Amino acid sequence: MAKAGFDALKLSREVLGHLPSGVVFFDGTGRVVEANPAARAALGFSRPGGLTAAQLFRDAELCESDGTRLGPATARLLDTYRSLRILQRKVMLYTTSDGQGRRLGVTWFPLRGRNGRPRPPAGLICLLTDLTAIHALEEELHRRQSLSALGEMAAGIAHEFRNGLAIISGYGQMLQHAAAEPARGQATKILEQAAGLNNIATEFLSFARPMPVQLEAMALGPVLRQCVEAVEVQKFTNVAVSAEGRFPQVRGDGILLASAFLNLLRNACEAAGAGKGRGQVRVCAPGRAGTLERIQIIDSGPGVPADIADRIFVPFFTTKPSGTGLGLAMVHKIVTAHRGVVLLADGTRGHTVFEVRLPSCR
Missing domain, CATH: 3.30.565.10 (Histidine kinase-like ATPase, C-terminal domain)
Incomplete structure (x- = not known):
């Protein structure tokens, strides 16, 4: 019987060690009892055992997947202990001890006490998924879509802009050659300003066009x-x-x-x-x-x-x-x-x- 229990414990630890998601176990007092490698990597702790939830999630904040803020993570964790309700599919904005910002998907659920009694709670399990890279990719995709739309708009505006500048510059050159001072000097200033605006329009077009790269x-x-x-x-x-x-x-x-x-x-x-x-x-x-x-x-x-x-x-x-x-x-x-x-x-x-x-x- 003892051997069977030992084998089951060994198997459980092996499974936890290979899970891609983080798993953190808290005891009934809110202290970390165990954290698998994925959790330690996500939280930036080599040995989080013994830390309280307040220490581990000190500056973390919870929010919905749409970004709606829910408040400090520690407060919501304590609420989960008190209410014995599962808190699932939330996002935790977390900063590691070396200052790295992380975006973690979290689910917390309390463990029942002896003989299945709800109180006092035996502890709490926290499941973590590091969403930082996925969120960064989503942001980059959104950015590229925005850039594409802005680029098309800039190209259209710049094209019309340059057409108008060409007409202004043409009349300015005619005035520069035909007029006497001070009109000639004023025409020169018009041409200088038109040239500056043309440079800006050229920048817009350069940004909007596809960029061939010779690697x-x-x-x-x-x-x-x-x-x-x-x-x-x-x-x-x-x-x-x-x-x-x-x-x-x-x-x-x-x-x-x-x-x-x-x-x-x-x-x-x-x-x-x-x-x-x-x-x-x-x-x-x-x-x-x-x-x-x-x-x-x-x-x-x-x-x-x-x-x-x-x-x-x-x-x-x-x-x-x-x-x-x-x-x-x-x-x-x-x-x-x-x-x-x-x-x-x-x-x-x-x-x-x-x-x-x-x-x-x-």
């Missing part, structure tokens, strides 16, 4: 150093720009990647040069993330406000008085066309870190 093995070092040299000779005299260390080989289109990195470097220089004293901008390659090579652009500027951090890659969103809102959107389009990732890695500590991840040649 080949290439060294990033020369491309990045050329971009650094390009911004050094521009108006950023109060900013020190440097490319540090060795840079990897990637699969990419050198011309398009140069455009993307130049855009990021210009933004970094503008941010770093906005404060007092001499600003700093660094480009480095801190290593790989899976099969992707990481390149970081770090500036000493004021950072990115948290309330706009999730919109900086959205087309036409800009905080610059004269900006078009297409710079970072174009960077995102170029990097995505390379099957890579561009993200704001850090913008909350008085500086900004943009990270570009590109397919490695290794």
Whole structure:
């Protein structure tokens, strides 16, 4: 009998160890008794045993699948203990001890006490499913659908815009050649403004058109150093720009990647040069993330406000008085066309870190 019980326990532990979903057991006092490997990975704890629910889910928040907030996870967990009602198919917004945000699908159900009596509860089982990657894919799909619609709209507007500008420029040139001063000078100003608007319309069209990418093995070092040299000779005299260390080989289109990195470097220089004293901008390659090579652009500027951090890659969103809102959107389009990732890695500590991840040649 003892051997049969031991074998059953061993089998249960083996099954739990291989489950893709996380399982956490709490005792009647709300302390963690057991957590399988999937749960430990999702929660970011190597040994959560002995922790209370309040410690484990300290800053976590529950919400419905549609995003409706339900309040702190700990409070709902205690309510499940008291009411002995199953709480299922909720989403928990959880932050690990090292600051990683997770989106976890959760179901909690209480265990009955001795002889099947409802009280006191013998404990509680928490089932976890890590939805972080799935949610990110859904967000990216939604983003791409939005980008496609915006691109079509931008193309139509830009086309009509350029037709009108062509007429304005034509009459402006006629006036410039036929009129005397001061009308001639005024015609020149009209042509200058029309040329600026035409450049904006060209940006819109470039963003809207499909982007053919010629992928080949290439060294990033020369491309990045050329971009650094390009911004050094521009108006950023109060900013020190440097490319540090060795840079990897990637699969990419050198011309398009140069455009993307130049855009990021210009933004970094503008941010770093906005404060007092001499600003700093660094480009480095801190290593790989899976099969992707990481390149970081770090500036000493004021950072990115948290309330706009999730919109900086959205087309036409800009905080610059004269900006078009297409710079970072174009960077995102170029990097995505390379099957890579561009993200704001850090913008909350008085500086900004943009990270570009590109397919490695290794």
